[in-house]
Amino acid sequence: MKRKITLKQIARELDVSISTVSKALRNSIEISEDTREKVQAFAKLYNYRPNNIALSLKNRKTKTIGVIIPEIVHHFFSKVIRGIELVANKRGYNVIVGLSNESFDKEVINMQMLANGSIDGFILSISKETLQQQDYHHFKETISQGMPIVMFDRVVNEINCDKVIIDDLKGSKNAVNKLLANGCKNVAIITTKDYVSVGKLRTQGYLEALDDYKMSPKADLILKVDDALVSEDHLASLELEIEALFKKNNAIDGVFAVNELYAIIAMKVARNLGMKIPEDIQFIGFTDGVLSKHATPSLTTVNQHGQEMGEKAAGLLIDNLERDDEEEHYQTIIIETELVERNSTK
Amino acid sequence: MKRKITLKQIARELDVSISTVSKALRNSIEISEDTREKVQAFAKLYNYRPNNIALSLKNRKTKTIGVIIPEIVHHFFSKVIRGIELVANKRGYNVIVGLSNESFDKEVINMQMLANGSIDGFILSISKETLQQQDYHHFKETISQGMPIVMFDRVVNEINCDKVIIDDLKGSKNAVNKLLANGCKNVAIITTKDYVSVGKLRTQGYLEALDDYKMSPKADLILKVDDALVSEDHLASLELEIEALFKKNNAIDGVFAVNELYAIIAMKVARNLGMKIPEDIQFIGFTDGVLSKHATPSLTTVNQHGQEMGEKAAGLLIDNLERDDEEEHYQTIIIETELVERNSTK
DNA sequence: ATTCACAGCGAAAACGTTTTCGTGTTGACA
DNA sequence: TGTCAACACGAAAACGTTTTCGCTGTGAAT
Numbered sequence: 001m002k003r004k005i006t007l008k009q010i011a012r013e014l015d016v017s018i019s020t021v022s023k024a025l026r027n028s029i030e031i032s033e034d035t036r037e038k039v040q041a042f043a044k045l046y047n048y049r050p051n052n053i054a055l056s057l058k059n060r061k062t063k064t065i066g067v068i069i070p071e072i073v074h075h076f077f078s079k080v081i082r083g084i085e086l087v088a089n090k091r092g093y094n095v096i097v098g099l100s101n102e103s104f105d106k107e108v109i110n111m112q113m114l115a116n117g118s119i120d121g122f123i124l125s126i127s128k129e130t131l132q133q134q135d136y137h138h139f140k141e142t143i144s145q146g147m148p149i150v151m152f153d154r155v156v157n158e159i160n161c162d163k164v165i166i167d168d169l170k171g172s173k174n175a176v177n178k179l180l181a182n183g184c185k186n187v188a189i190i191t192t193k194d195y196v197s198v199g200k201l202r203t204q205g206y207l208e209a210l211d212d213y214k215m216s217p218k219a220d221l222i223l224k225v226d227d228a229l230v231s232e233d234h235l236a237s238l239e240l241e242i243e244a245l246f247k248k249n250n251a252i253d254g255v256f257a258v259n260e261l262y263a264i265i266a267m268k269v270a271r272n273l274g275m276k277i278p279e280d281i282q283f284i285g286f287t288d289g290v291l292s293k294h295a296t297p298s299l300t301t302v303n304q305h306g307q308e309m310g311e312k313a314a315g316l317l318i319d320n321l322e323r324d325d326e327e328e329h330y331q332t333i334i335i336e337t338e339l340v341e342r343n344s345t346k
Numbered sequence: 347m348k349r350k351i352t353l354k355q356i357a358r359e360l361d362v363s364i365s366t367v368s369k370a371l372r373n374s375i376e377i378s379e380d381t382r383e384k385v386q387a388f389a390k391l392y393n394y395r396p397n398n399i400a401l402s403l404k405n406r407k408t409k410t411i412g413v414i415i416p417e418i419v420h421h422f423f424s425k426v427i428r429g430i431e432l433v434a435n436k437r438g439y440n441v442i443v444g445l446s447n448e449s450f451d452k453e454v455i456n457m458q459m460l461a462n463g464s465i466d467g468f469i470l471s472i473s474k475e476t477l478q479q480q481d482y483h484h485f486k487e488t489i490s491q492g493m494p495i496v497m498f499d500r501v502v503n504e505i506n507c508d509k510v511i512i513d514d515l516k517g518s519k520n521a522v523n524k525l526l527a528n529g530c531k532n533v534a535i536i537t538t539k540d541y542v543s544v545g546k547l548r549t550q551g552y553l554e555a556l557d558d559y560k561m562s563p564k565a566d567l568i569l570k571v572d573d574a575l576v577s578e579d580h581l582a583s584l585e586l587e588i589e590a591l592f593k594k595n596n597a598i599d600g601v602f603a604v605n606e607l608y609a610i611i612a613m614k615v616a617r618n619l620g621m622k623i624p625e626d627i628q629f630i631g632f633t634d635g636v637l638s639k640h641a642t643p644s645l646t647t648v649n650q651h652g653q654e655m656g657e658k659a660a661g662l663l664i665d666n667l668e669r670d671d672e673e674e675h676y677q678t679i680i681i682e683t684e685l686v687e688r689n690s691t692k
Numbered sequence: 693a694t695t696c697a698c699a700g701c702g703a704a705a706a707c708g709t710t711t712t713c714g715t716g717t718t719g720a721c722a
Numbered sequence: 723t724g725t726c727a728a729c730a731c732g733a734a735a736a737c738g739t740t741t742t743c744g745c746t747g748t749g750a751a752t
Contacts, residue, residue: 004463004491006738017702022740032700047487051463053408054738056399057707064442064464072431073424075636082418085445094459096410096442099431113440117350117397117708118410141393145350264640271642290421290635294610296617296642352708363732368710378730400708403737463738 005046014042056117064094065317066119068110070102070127070154075260075289076306077125080152083310084123091318093120100127108138120321121148123313126156128227132195150317152309154197162320163332164313168198168286171302171337172205173212175284176256178300178339180213182282182346184254188221188245190262196227202258202286220249225262235265242269253281260285260292263299267344283344297343305335351392360388402463410440411663412465414456416448416473416500421606421635422652423471426498429656430469437664439466450475454484466667467494469659472502474573478541496663498655500543508662509678510655514544514632517648517683518551519558521630522602524646524685526559528628528692530600534567534591536608542573548604548632566595571608581611588615599627606631606638609645613690629690643689651681 011018016035024031024039025048031039042048056062065088069077081097088095096119098110107127114122122142130136131154139159143149152164179187189206192199203222210217223245225238242265246252255270257263263285267277275281277297285292288303312333357364362381370377370385371394377385402408411434415423427443434441442465444456453473460468468488476482477500485505489495498510525533535552538545549568556563569591571584588611592598601616603609609631613623621627623643630646631638638645658679 002491007740008738018739019702019704019741020700023701026740030700035700049458049462050740051403051738053399053402053463054707055740057397057403057709057737058739058741060707062399072418072428073421075419078419078424081443082445085418085443089444089456089459094442094444094464096440097427097431098435098440099428110435112395113435116395117399118440261640268640268642290637291640294607294614294637295640296614353710354708364709365711365733366731369731372710376730381730396710397708400737401710403707403739404709404711406737 004051005043005048006051007048010039010042010046010048014039061120061321062118063092064096064119065314066096066098066111066114066122066124068098068100068107068114068122068124070100070125072097072099075291076153076287076304079306080125080310080313083307083312084314085310086307087311087314088318091314093314093318100130102127102129104129104133104135111138111142115142115145115147119147121150121317123150123152123310123317125152126154128196131156131197148317148320150313150320152313153304156197160328160330162313162316162330164309164316164335165332166304166309166335166337168201169205169208171304172202172256172258172286173209174205174337174339175286175300175302176206176209177212178341178345179254179256179282179284180209180215182254184282186218186221186249186251187254187256188223188249188252190223190225190242190245190255190257190266192227192258193224199258206256218249220245221252238262239265239269242266243273246270246273255281255283257283257285260287260289260299260301263301263344264291264295267295267297267299278344278346282346284339288340292340292342295344300342300345301340303338303340305338309335350397351389351394352397353394356385356388356392356394360385407466407667408464409438410442410465411660412442412444412457412460412468412470414444414446414453414460414468414470416446416471418443418445421637422499422633422650425652426471426656426659429653429658430660431656432653433657433660434664437660439660439664446473446476448473448475450479450481457484457488461488461491461493465493467496467663469496469498469656469663471498472500474542477502477543494663494666496659496666498659499650502543506674506676508659508666508676510659510662510681511678512650512655512681512683514547515551515554517650518548518602518604518632519555520551520683520685521632521646521648522552522555523558524687524691525600525602525628525630526555526561528600530628532564532567532595532597533600533602534569534595534598536569536571536588536591536601536603536612538573538604539570545604552602564595567591567598584608585611585615588612589619592616592619601627601629603629603631606633606635606645606647609647609690610637610641613641613643613645624690624692628692630685634686638686638688641690646688646691647686649684649686651684655681 007018007021011021021039024036085095100107136159150162155163191203194200207217255266263283267283270281284300286302288301292299292301353364353367357367367385370382431441446453482505496508501509537549540546553563601612609629613629616627632648634647634649638647
């Protein structure tokens, strides 16, 4: 087991100074061609690579970006990571991942672990618990220490930084409009409690679409699910809630759900109640994932373009890192959503 | 924007030496209680944290582990990452992620980027292209430079290192046994080309199960799909292949697929051909994911316990890193699979 | 013969830590 | 008063780079 070779060792072997070796390897004209060739040959032979950590320390940058997401076993977030990784790698950066697991504490801890020199900047999506507690001091501190942050998807106005979001309002409005245009008279929405910003916005889009069609919203048609319950195995209770929704209101002929899973489950419940999709009732879900594509019937969705979000976020961050002017001019990039029509709508 | 504070700055402000500050912060008894308190108060006030990069350089370890996987938008791999992250964090390590995207070159590049001091060890699953080319020099080099590797899922005998795998043979044999025990007389298998080691093993399990039941395999019942074609949008051709399989062999009453997607698609094709699931035909897929759970009917699967694989792999790696004896004694941990029975089987 | 330019190289600082080894000051004791 | 331990602290090296600056020697120009 031969340890990685260093400049010092090469210098000793070749009986020159460390500076000479360093310069020779970088093809400095200060060094004679003879010496250069000798050093380079030796370096290649022993497969020399500069130690990244030493470089990071010297340059005071790590060429690494930290990503903190609430959950990785999730189609949307993993697509975002793929996007981040893609442009990060292309531009010579590494990606280090932290999972908050939707917990405030883990989010804080993770950020602290990374903020001490390990990375040059953050890309993150805020955990639900943080959103609920509305405690954003860790973001502010990080930024005030000169470490840039790019937030995506779940963002918050209170923090001044680059952001990449989708137009949740417009996306859901479009979706509901589609249902209405398809002839639905009683469109229900399955959404989350309001502290999840995207849930709130998507609900608002629903309301605006109704308004466009001069329909007044009915409380009976709005189901606000407590996300905490949906943690994997409480799905059964969700089914019951949806079943109750349908039974209480048997004129429902359209459903808009703020995520894929809610929509899929709602379809299942509807089918069990004997309704035909899309003849009797039509469905649209927000967030396009594997489930939607392979469900029966396949689900019409609002595609969020997760990978593109990741790409844009990484671009924003790296641009920021590599810009030398210190002026703050934060941008918010809005990614357009796209209605992917499948078989759950007419 | 106040830059992160360093020992040197604290020392200057408090008019003591750097060593004193360092010792005071670590509560060394060398330093008088007075000074200690003064320093610690100051450090807390300015929120001092030791610079990780400097520590890494000094200690010659980064407390970071590198993970290289072929794809992240994938239920299994993201579960593995979650497992890795879980134990890594618990033991004070960070996780840096590289995606090979199933490409040999990207795998090599990624490993080189990380092997130069950025990480202490690797956890990886080999890309398909690498498996196909059977070129493993980058693994050997990495290991010979003293950087430990733990391979999971897609491993290769040729490389001597810790491994975490599942018993693909046993898992698929159990699955096919289940179908046979349920009365299936003509069980088809939908698998991959043989260079994917897991595909090969799972096929073998299928054959052994048949053998147990004194059935001889029929070439007509074995469909080997070219993975390259399944890249997202060539699914249509896969459907055609499966349809052909069913039509050529209309006695098929059981299907074992080596992954979830193949099984789901096969179910769809079967349904379109008018077969009833599970009455006329039963299905089992390898790899338990979201699709299986929410499909209609829900799919019986062989659960691989991805998260557990990740946890074990990380445990193995960190144990190795923190062990001081230099003896090599590589282990291979086998994770038991589990048959998750749902509605696609009787 | 003196100066000068220039080529070729080395010393040292810097990045931020930790740790080993000194060093100076006290107080106690003989 | 002289010796010695204990105490409190500082200097410096080390981790592996890059870069600035200075040094030496050679050949040419005056």
